[in-house]
Amino acid sequence: MNSLxxxxxxAGRDFSQRIRSRVFLISMAIMMLLILxxxxxxxxxxxxxxxxATVGVIGQPPYAAALSESADALGIDIEVVPVSSRSAGxxxxxxxxxxxxxxxxxxxxxxxxSPSLNALVLTAAQATAQQEAITTLGLSNEEAMSLLAPALPxxxxxxxxxxxxxxxxxxxxxxxVVLFMAVVLSGQFVLLGVMEEKSSRVAEVxxxxxxxxQLLTGKVIGIGxxxxxxxxxxxxxxxxxxxxxxxxAIPGLGTWTGPMIGSLIMWFLLGYAMYSVLYxxxxxxxxxxxxxxxxxxxxxxxxxPGYFIALIVSEDPESTLATVASxxxxxxxxxxxxxxAGANVPGWQYGLAVALSIVTxxxxxxxxxxxxxxxxxxxxxxxIRDAWRAAGPSRPQ
Amino acid sequence: xxxxxGLTKRYGDVVALDRASFDAPAGRIVGFxxxxxxxxxxxxRCVFGLAQPDAGTITWDGRPVAEADRLSFGYMPEERGLYxxxxxxxxxxxxxxxxGLTPSEASRQADYWLGRLGLAGRAGSKVDDLSxxxxxxxxxxxxxxxxxxxxxxxxPFAGLDPLGVETMADLLGELAxxxxxxxxxSHQLDLVEDICEDVVIIDKGRVVLSGNVEELKxxxxxxxxxxxxDGRPWAPESPEYVPASRSVRxxxxxxxxHITMEQVQTEAERSGSVTRFSYGPPHLSDLFRAxxxxx
Numbered sequence: 001m002n003s004l005x006x007x008x009x010x011a012g013r014d015f016s017q018r019i020r021s022r023v024f025l026i027s028m029a030i031m032m033l034l035i036l037x038x039x040x041x042x043x044x045x046x047x048x049x050x051x052x053a054t055v056g057v058i059g060q061p062p063y064a065a066a067l068s069e070s071a072d073a074l075g076i077d078i079e080v081v082p083v084s085s086r087s088a089g090x091x092x093x094x095x096x097x098x099x100x101x102x103x104x105x106x107x108x109x110x111x112x113x114s115p116s117l118n119a120l121v122l123t124a125a126q127a128t129a130q131q132e133a134i135t136t137l138g139l140s141n142e143e144a145m146s147l148l149a150p151a152l153p154x155x156x157x158x159x160x161x162x163x164x165x166x167x168x169x170x171x172x173x174x175x176x177v178v179l180f181m182a183v184v185l186s187g188q189f190v191l192l193g194v195m196e197e198k199s200s201r202v203a204e205v206x207x208x209x210x211x212x213x214q215l216l217t218g219k220v221i222g223i224g225x226x227x228x229x230x231x232x233x234x235x236x237x238x239x240x241x242x243x244x245x246x247x248x249a250i251p252g253l254g255t256w257t258g259p260m261i262g263s264l265i266m267w268f269l270l271g272y273a274m275y276s277v278l279y280x281x282x283x284x285x286x287x288x289x290x291x292x293x294x295x296x297x298x299x300x301x302x303x304x305p306g307y308f309i310a311l312i313v314s315e316d317p318e319s320t321l322a323t324v325a326s327x328x329x330x331x332x333x334x335x336x337x338x339x340x341a342g343a344n345v346p347g348w349q350y351g352l353a354v355a356l357s358i359v360t361x362x363x364x365x366x367x368x369x370x371x372x373x374x375x376x377x378x379x380x381x382x383x384i385r386d387a388w389r390a391a392g393p394s395r396p397q
Numbered sequence: 398x399x400x401x402x403g404l405t406k407r408y409g410d411v412v413a414l415d416r417a418s419f420d421a422p423a424g425r426i427v428g429f430x431x432x433x434x435x436x437x438x439x440x441x442r443c444v445f446g447l448a449q450p451d452a453g454t455i456t457w458d459g460r461p462v463a464e465a466d467r468l469s470f471g472y473m474p475e476e477r478g479l480y481x482x483x484x485x486x487x488x489x490x491x492x493x494x495x496x497g498l499t500p501s502e503a504s505r506q507a508d509y510w511l512g513r514l515g516l517a518g519r520a521g522s523k524v525d526d527l528s529x530x531x532x533x534x535x536x537x538x539x540x541x542x543x544x545x546x547x548x549x550x551x552x553p554f555a556g557l558d559p560l561g562v563e564t565m566a567d568l569l570g571e572l573a574x575x576x577x578x579x580x581x582x583s584h585q586l587d588l589v590e591d592i593c594e595d596v597v598i599i600d601k602g603r604v605v606l607s608g609n610v611e612e613l614k615x616x617x618x619x620x621x622x623x624x625x626x627d628g629r630p631w632a633p634e635s636p637e638y639v640p641a642s643r644s645v646r647x648x649x650x651x652x653x654x655h656i657t658m659e660q661v662q663t664e665a666e667r668s669g670s671v672t673r674f675s676y677g678p679p680h681l682s683d684l685f686r687a688x689x690x691x692x
Contacts, residue, residue: 006495013491017483201478205539208445208472209495211464377447379476 010218172341186227187279194283271333273361306331317342329360404453415602428589471545496543625673
């Protein structure tokens with residue numbers, strides 16, 4: 001059996017033991033149901049927000065004919081419903097069947113005046129009045145046009161807003177919270193898994209058959225695969241959610257959700273690769289649940305600042321802080337996705353950030369692996385320095 | 398054959414192993430004896446690379462022990478260790494596969510060993526839910542899965558009830574019969590005497606006695622004597638007749654072989670009427686005491 005097979009054997013054990021645990025399955029099911037349950041809810045909200053407004057009309061007010069035309073011009077979707085009497089109309093208003101009732105020269109509302117519908121009625125009434133005046137005055141078409149559409153200044157916007165930017169930034173913000181939690185959760189799994197092996201002393205039995213680095217790498221891969229699966233299922237649910245709702249209602253949501261999930265998964269892998277070995281080191285130093293707190297700060301030392309910088313950067317993705325923190329490896333996994341969502345990142349910077357993260361993950365693996373090696377076979381709480389010395393640089397891995 | 402050659406290991410000022418040399422041949426059961434802290438566990442851990450000797454070598458069939466060799470060794474550490482929340486069958490399959498077995502062979506062997514050690518009904522249980530004795534059996538199963546060529550067992554009998562001891566002893570005999578070399582440490586000297594052909598006695602990191610048990614007994618310069626005077630256990634009072642390593646409980650004691658039985662009998666008759674007088678080669682425990690108290 002070669003080294004790679006051994007590593008995958010270890011990874012397979014960690015993966016299959018955890019995926020079968022009830023806690024894991026239940027928490028995954030709850031999260032998926034929550035996300036998917038949001039779909040119909042959001043769809044109905046969007047439906048309500050975008051459905052046609054019903055306008056009741058008594059008799060034939062002169063402007064009724066112009067209503068639909070004006071509604072098209074203003075981009076408002078309306079449905080005109082004839083109403084027999086004012087009292088019937090008021091009943092329909094209180095039942096919520098009508099948004100507004102047009103009776104003679106009055107517009108009647110149930111509780112408050114809708115500004116957009118009111119503007120629509122006023123525009124229709126105004127247009128009708130103008131048309132009547134033009135007819136009465138016997139103006140020619142040109143005269144009428146110059147009266148109705150005078151040459152007004154045209155608006156020119158120098159930096160037209162990116163319609164999708166808000167959606168992209170929102171997704172990135174949401175994504176970085178998920179990414180941070182995914183790295184921390186998977187990291188905690190690694191920490192507890194390593195601690196269990198040390199405290200149950202099974203490490204001695206396992207390490208009699210394989211090298212510490214094989215055990216460490218296998219564990220990191222197995223639990224990482226589980227984290228990836230978890231993130232993919234949640235990301236998939238999220239993607240399914242965006243397919244359930246009316247995509248046109250939120251510009252950019254359909255376009256950006258997919259790439260954003262892809263980018264988050266890649267940065268999760270890089271972030272996890274760096275931080276999981278630190279969690280493993282932390283786990284190898286302690287044997288009791290009570291001591292976990294005293295070593296959890298080791299990975300948090302890098303993770304928390306990165307997370308907070310990412311939150312700051314989501315407000316100002318063009319800043320120098322964003323540029324630096326998105327390339328520095330310890331913060332890059334959380335800052336880069338946020339920065340890339342809000343600003344134009346040069347390709348070389350993106351590539352550099354990825355490359356530096358990979359190199360850092362490798363170096364951390366070597367350093368953390370040495371501490372792990374020196375502490376796994378000690379039966380009590382171990383100091384980093386003692387473990388480092390105990391392992392020794394020349395010792396075979 | 399596993400050979401230790403000049404193995405030395407220090408922990409700071411403490412000498413755990415001091416140029417220790419001995420063998421554990423294939424198909425033999427070797428008892429590894431010594432007082433607490435003598436270096437037994439350190440020597441065993443060195444076999445698996447869990448401790449690194451400062452000097453000396455450990456060879457397997459004449460070559461330094463390699464990583465691949467260790468896959469064919471079974472190990473039961475002094476501090477027992479299993480995955481507490483993993484089912485027994487899964488755990489045995491996993492350890493079997495770590496020794497290089499195919500999935501189907503690992504699964505077949507897991508079933509076999511669980512049955513052989515009386516754990517067949519617990520295959521789906523977690524280690525946490527087992528009694529102490531059953532955890533011990535499971536620990537042995539983990540050591541023997543994959544049919545190792547060498548078994549290194551650190552205190553395998555500690556904490557076992559008499560039936561457990563019997564099961565374990567039978568199994569070790571069977572494995573040795575099929576060619577497995579077995580090195581195990583124990584403080585239960587009577588038990589070691591019953592099941593071992595060879596012993597190695599270590600004290601303060603040094604091998605003080607090693608060889609075939611029967612040969613060691615016959616070569617010993619001690620004689621074990623049992624004397625009853627007036628129906629009560631008797632022991633000599635004069636210190637010059639009795640070496641330091643005497644055992645007087647129940648009228649048994651050990652004398653240097655240069656003291657003749659006539660001398661002992663004459664001494665005993667001074668105390669009364671000798672109702673029982675027997676002598677023979679020393680027990681393993683006598684050899685142990687003599688070896689360890691020597692310095």
